[in-house]
Amino acid sequence: MKKGDHLFLVDGSGFIFRAFHAIPPLNRKSDGLPVNAVSGFCNMLWKLLKDARNTDVGVTPTHFAVIFDYSSKTFRNDLYDQYKANRTAPPEDLIPQFGLIRHATRAFNLPCIEKEGFEADDLIATYARLAEQDGADVTIVSSDKDLMQLVTENVSMYDGMKDKQISIPEVIEKWGVPPEKMIDLQSLTGDSTDNVPGVPGIGPKTAAQLLEEYGDLDTLLARAEEIKQVKRRENIIASRELVRLSRQLVTLKTDTPLDTPLDELILHPQDGPKLIAFLKAMEFTTLTRRVAEACDCDAGAIEAASVPVEWGAAAHGPDLDKGEAAGRPSALDGTETAAEAAATLLPAAVAGDLSPTALARSRAERFSAAPIDHSTYETVRDLEALDRWIAAAREAGLVGFDTETTSLDAMQAELCGFSLAIADNAKDPSGTVIRACYVPLNHKTGVGDLLGGGMADGQIPIRAALERLKGLLEDPSVLKVAQNLKYDYLVMRRHGITVQGFDDTMLMSYALDAGAGTHGMDTLSERWLGHKPISYKEVAGSGKGAQTFDMVDISRATAYAAEDADVTLRLWHVLKPRLAAERMTAVYERLERPLVPVLARMEERGITIDRQVLSRLSGELAQGAAGFEEEIYELAGERFNIGSPKQLGDILFGKMGLPGASKTKTGQWSTSAQVLEDLAAQGLPLPRKIVDWRQLTKLKSTYTDALPGFVHPDTKRVHTSYALAATTTGRLSSSDPNLQNIPVRTAEGRKIRTAFISTPGHKLVSADYSQIELRVLAHVADIPQLKQAFADGIDIHAMTASEMFGVPVEGMPSEIRRRAKAINFGIIYGISAFGLANQLSIERSEAGEYIKKYFERFPGIKDYMDTTKAFARENGYVETIFGRRAHYPEIKSSNPSVRAFNERASINAPIQGSAADIIRRAMIKMEPALAAAGLSARMLLQVHDELIFEVEDGEVEKAIPVIVDVMENASMPALSMKVPLKVDARAATNWDEAH
DNA sequence: ACGTACACCTA
DNA sequence: GTAGGTGTACGTC
CATH class of the missing domain: 1.20.1060.10 (Taq DNA Polymerase; Chain T, domain 4)
Structure with missing residues (x-):
């Protein structure tokens, strides 16, 4: 090469991945071969050659090459065996396209360069330096930051997607350092995608700042002790060796042995017929036409080329085996963990045992061993296919179900599609083989600026699809299994569908394991199946780059959505037998599952x-x-x-x-x-x-x-969202907005409650349990004085004060009563002298005296506390009066304050949790009771011990007794309380006055 | 842009 | 002393 020549080096591997992700994968050849990446690749290459040949732009390549990665294993793996260790395998649809893209390159009459043991970046670096030495200019077609270290006066980069040139100023603008410092910067920050280690806590901004201050990496490492920020200094000192290793990893090799000499990269004229033959074979009609026009060829006269397709991994090892070679965790690796989890979490089973326990254990083991296979997922694109799935679901009587939408807020979410999962009993009678599909309904196109934002092709009209789905979802004889069904229930309700006959794996997990971890699907999948599902972020992005699900291309959406239904159905198979084995079926079926439609309706109504x-x-x-x-x-x-x-x-x-x-x-x-x-x-x-x-x-x-x-x-109206599985005790929580913490204590705060109003012609009715937790305490601890006081309707705090301090209830000084009230609350919270002293602003010793006195007067309370603590230590959980369990895995912690905290929590949980169970029962019974009384009163809100209704003016008098009756008798017939429950209710046009 | 600390609202 | 959720500041990415 010589001065005035211009070498274009295309980062082929980068091109492939960008093309694959930018072009919707419904881009298939008529025989079903996925060619979206090939199509994108050809279009990009064509555009590049056309633009580049346009002398007006001032950049005319004389030499041109497309460079690919050859193998996953390079010299860098010898330096660092973890290099690129977190790379996942390429998507299934991309695999046959690697070979095609090399064919495409040759069809464009361009050299196709790759070399075993080296990355494309090293080849690019070597060619770029050689060309530069000859005095030529170089353009690297890529936007990869790893290549930016190559930028000089004569070498620039070009981002074809953004049509942007990247020269020295652009590198400085983006990274804060000139190109020659990029290696230093990358060594400090590391690179999570390539698994290059960096200094913890140092990102590009900090790295640039440090390099600015110290000049270069060696100086920085040598003078690291001078860094002022403690954490930063320690991290850099600790990472010195790793940083030096990272520098080796990120430094591109400029002396790669070359099979094709630089001078052979000379750009030959386009061979029109050869290219057209290839494009025709790929069925790229538009591009074929364009190329034919540009080359002045008759496309019709050219026969499509015969292009061999390599489907399997073996056919083109290099790009494909990345995941495997890099030790990507396979389903089997995860199995051990999940099987171990099953072994630890589940009670031991006796050999040959046919008990629920044994079933639960074997299910967990089998499902954690059955790998999840994305390639089996189907995208349902026509009504015939949907009908087949629905028929199969009816046949099985059991179907995993999940919706995909544009928002986390069920009241605002737009439906994008839904997925189904069915156990394939034909393949495997034990039900561990599951097939799943995604039915896209409302996906848009609009990726890339050339394509407008229209509806994506190949989707069933939403009305027709929902008509078929309605029959399935509303049929109680087919069990729909969902994760957090309340969400999907609401979304479907907004399309006129009311789901009937369902299980909710999130609630099953909650009934079984409240307090022992969270109950989100990803967590449950990892815990029970040993499988980490595709994260939402991976599919839709996050932060500023986030897109709504309707913008996700349908093949990615299928992998994600079908997997959710698949995982949900698998979880059901694991958790359902556990409910029976651990005797939690009643809790799940009486206190959890029925609340889903009740809460969904409350959220739907709003206030x-x-x-x-x-x-x-x-x-x-x-x-x-x-x-x-x-x-x-x-x-x-x-x-x-x-x-x-x-x-x-x-x-x-x-x-x-x-x-x-x-x-x-x-x-x-x-x-x-x-x-x-x-x-x-x-x-x-x-x-x-x-x-x-x-x-x-x-x-x-x-x-x-x-x-x-x-x-x-x-x-x-305002529609809060209730979380059913968020607390350890069984309480609900409210968010977006939280309507369970609206001020009430001060006059100023109460004004906010006046803004919560009834609609014209209606009243708000607030009904709240009086002292429900102390009543529950009286019941569970069986305290005679407390039971008597509640039976007689005596002021409970005054009674406590009277018992403790010997002051008559009549004419009780308010300060004495205040102290007794604090003690009563303290008991419920698992009292400590420290806490009581804080609450009452008294000495700890004095608080200790109060507690001692209290236990003397109410020995049953002390017994209850000791028994509960012992039970929690023995079992790791405590129970409410309805059998709900709250787990405290840290109750045996060797840390005294952690242990004490868990003891207090486990004393509180049966009390708080039993009260929560009672109001749950009331809520479940409320709607049928109101309906039976011919009332249209609607339950709107729950605030732990209070329910708020909207009632027609004329109905208020009749509704209040019904509401009060349901609430006061909520424990019946399951359990007869030893103390009466008391409910106060009143009506007004706003929440402040009703309360 | 995201996580943590603090403060403060409820039952 | 129990159980929650949210807003602001602030430091790091």
Whole structure:
């Protein structure tokens, strides 16, 4: 080569993967051969050659080569056996396309370069340096950062996708260092995709900053001791050797032995007929036409070439065996873990045992051993195929079901498609062979700027598909198995379908293992199947790059969605026998599963909020807070961010030197309300104002400003989401927005409740259990005085005070009662002298005395606590009165504070959990009871011991007794309480007055 | 952009 | 002392 020549080096492997992911895989040849990557590759190459030959651009290649990776094993693996160890195998559909793409390159009359033991990047580096030495210019067609180290005055890169040139300034702009420092930067940051180690906590920004400061990597490593940031310094020092290794790994080899000399890369003219023959064979009609036009050939006269296709992994080892060679965990590797999990988590079975326990164990073992095979998944593209799947589901009587949508919010989610999974009993009567499909309904195209954003091809019209699906989902004789069904239930409801006959694997896991890990599908799959499902992030991206599921290409969507249904059905096979074996079927069937439709309907109804009330409140709060701000700055003598506990602490205890300072666990000054209250009590004006300011800003930001954002655009109501499997005790939780923590304690806060209103012609009815947890305590601990007091309707805190302090209930001083009340709550929370002392602001010794006295007066409580603790230690869990279990795996921790915490929690769980079970039962019974009474009252919200309804004005009088009756008798007939349950209910037009 | 600390709202 | 969720600040990516 000589000066004035221009070499184009195309990163072929990079091209392949970008093409594969950019072009929807429904791009298949008529015989079903996937050719989407080939198509993308050819289009990109054609565009590149056309543009490059256009002399107007000023870049005319004289030499041209397409470079590929040959083998997964390169000299880098000898340096570091973990190199690229986390690479996964290429997608199934891509495999036959590797060979085709090499054919394509030759059809374009371009040299196709690869070499065993080296990566494409090394070949590119070598050619680039050689050309540069000859005085030629080089353009590397790639956007891979690994190649940026090659950029010089004469060597630049070109990102064909973004049509962007990458020269020295672009590298500096993107990475903060010039190209020659890229190696240093990559050595520091490492590379997770290639599994190149880096320094923990150092990303590109920090690395660039360090290199700026120290000049280069060697200087930095030599002077690492000078780094000020402690963590950073320690990490770099500890990683020195690894960083040097990483430098070897990321440095591209510029002396790769070449089979094709540089001068042979000369760009030959296009061989039109040869290229057209190939393109015709691939059935790329548009490109064939374009090429024919450009070459002035008659495409019709050219016969399609015969292109051999290599399907198997053996046919083209190099690109394919990456995953395997790199030790990607196979399904079998994971099996051991899951089988071990089964062995640890499940009770031991006796040999030859046919008991539920043995079944549960063998199911777990078999399903964890049966590999999940994405290649068996089917994309259902026509009604005939859907009908076949539905018929098979009916035949099996059992089907895994999952929906894919555009949002986590079931009330706003748009349906994209659904998946089904069926045990293939023909192949395997034991049911471990499962086949699954995805039915895309609403996927869009729009990847790449050439294709507009229309509906993707090959989808069944949504109405027709849902019509067929409705028959299946509403048929109670076919068991639908879903994970977190409440979500899918709501989505389907919004399409006029009410799922009947279902199981929910999330709730099964919750019934079995509450407290012992979370119950999400990915976790359960890893725990029980030893399989890590494709993550949502992998399919749809995350953060700024996230796309909604309807934009995901259908083949990726199929792999993800069908796998979810598959995994769900497998989990069902593992968990269902466990329910029986561990005697948790009743809990699941009576307390968990029936709540799904109940909660779904509550969420669907939502509640009206008065935005004007909130807006007015927000203004008032803003004004009030602004007033405090001025006064606070005045008293502090400077302006600062009052909302920053750090700045506030420094002002109060640093600068002003106020007394009574204490530290948080991270060593910051504590500015908790308690601390500030104590200071205010000493007559200091500033702390009081800060407390008041915090109250106003809290109410404003968390409630008056946030709630209007949750008003649904169509229903104009607020629809919270209840989590059924989030707590250890059996309580629900509420989020988006949380309607279980709306203020009530202060007058200011209660104003927010006035914004929760009934629709015209209706009232809100609030019904809440009175002292339900103390009643449960009286029941489970069987305390005579407590039972008597509740039976007689006596003030329970006054009774406690009277028992403890010998003061008559009549004319009880409020301070005495307050202390007794704190003790009662303390008991429920698994009392400690430390906690009680804190609560009452008394000495720990005094609190200890109270507790001692309490146990003397109520020995049954002490017994209950000791028995419960012992039970938890023995079994690792505790039980509610309805048999719900809460697990405390750390109860035997050798750390005394961890152990004590678990003991308190296990004392609390049966009480809190039993109360939760009771209100769950009430909720399940409520709708049929209201219907039976001919009432249209609708249950809207649950707040642990309170239910909120919306009731027509004329129905209120009739509805209240029904509601109260259902709640008070919720435990019947399963269990007769030793104390009566009491419910207070009232109606008003807003939640504040109803409460 | 994401995670942690802190503070604070509820039962 | 139990069980939750959310907003802001702040440090790191």
